[in-house]
Amino acid sequence: MRNKLLSVVALSALAAGLGALGAQAQEMKMEMGAGEGVVDIVAWPGYIERGETDPAFDWATDFEKATGCQVRVKTAGTSDEMVALMNEGGFDLVTASGDASLRLISGKRVQPINTDLIPSWGKVDARLQDAPWHTVGGVHYGVPYQWGSNVLMYNTEVFKEAPTSWSVVFEKQDLPDGKSNEGRVQAFDGPIYIADAALYLMHHQPELGIKDPYELTEEQYQAALTLLRGQREIVSRYWHDPFIQIDDFTNEGVVASSAWPFQVNLMVAEGKPIASTVPDEGATGWADTTMMHADAPHPNCAYLWLEHSINPKLQGDLASWFGSVPVVLDACKGNELLGDEGCDTNGLGNFERIAFWKTPVSSCATQEAGCVPYYRWVTDYIAVLGGR
Secondary structure, X not given: OHHHOOOOOOOOOOOOOHHHHHXXXXXXXXXXXXXXXXXXXXXXXXXXXXOOOXXXXXXXXXXXXXXXXXXXXXXXXXXXXXXXXXXXXXXXXEEEOHHHHHHHHHOOOEOOOOHHHOOOHHHEOHHHHOOOOOEEOOEEOOEEEEEEEXXXXXXXXXXXXXXXXXXXXXXXXXXXXXXXXXXXXXXXXXXXXHHHHHHHHHHHOHHHOXXXXXXXXXXXXXXXXXXXXXHHOOEXXXXXXXXXXXXXXXXXXXXXXXXXXXXXXXXXXXXXXXXXXXXXOOEEEEEEEEXXXXXXXXXXXXXXXXXHOOOHHHHHHHHHHHOOXXXXXXXXXXXXXXXXXXXXXXXXXXXXXXXXXXOOOOOOOOOOOOOOOHHHHHHHHHHHXXXX
16 A cells, blocks of 8 residues: 555645645645545444535535545444454545554554644644554554543433433433333443443442453453343343434433433434433543554545544534534634534543543553453453343
8 A cells, every 4th residue: 555655745734624625635646646536434423424414514525526535434333343344444444433443453454644644633632642542652543533422311301400320221220200210221232331331330339449441350340241231131222323222212212321422412403302411420432533444445535534534624513413522622613513612512621531442451551460351342242232
């Protein structure tokens, strides 16, 4: 792939926003060669919009007009699905969360990113530029895209006040309407959800000594599985498709679940009795990175998209649409869709309260005896879903 890129000369800073995109494309083409006409991206649902759901949200069309690179998107509902698709190949980019990014790096499925080819790199939030889920040995393997927390979504007709604990989805109990939560709550359909259980136990069973919900000793890990097996008795569905979850809240009597702000925003916009909160225990969350496949078939268009992905207009529009937080803080002001309070509303101040997704490994920082690695999480979570 690298022989497709011409020698790189440091690019001058370019004006941000869609108005400068054509100029950016022309300058980058001079450095890299012409775009190949297409860029194939694996993305979370709702992450790359072209106005088909709502005309106000479209950050693909202008990019295509300015660069000649058609944007083709394959959505994936879990990090494991993203890793599987990248292992198959044929894609240029992936919007990987922290529980996928290190697997992609160690598996040599993604390549280092030359930040000199990203003119707006310096505008990325400094807290994210060298984040450990995409930076290894000082080498960047992607460009930050958005971040946020996994929220507790709830029905406001059942909960007149916001729940203060994740217990409403982890432990059998009567809800404020006097009815049991059994069959009325959901959990996420992904092994990384074990960390949500561990985070809950950090606060409710401190004697376990959990220091990091992704770094669990065997005893701590078994305690998390025990909690999840109990939760299995009250969960109506393990969700990964946000639109199916929306239907469940609308038509199937579900009243509380972990969710993305994306579902909350769509349902609130439709006038549904829905709200969300980050309970007292805090929350897990995602800081997503756009990473390039090691054998990307369209590297020039991919680099053009990487630059486009962090312009303030796209960042603000996406944050408004998804309920996430921009990685470029300039996007927090002056965006018509997001509004000047939008970043605060979406959790800009919660950065320190979020346990960001990362891949569990056996050699871990907080436990001298080592930790349970991710392949165990996968096997055991499948067993939990199966009632074992």
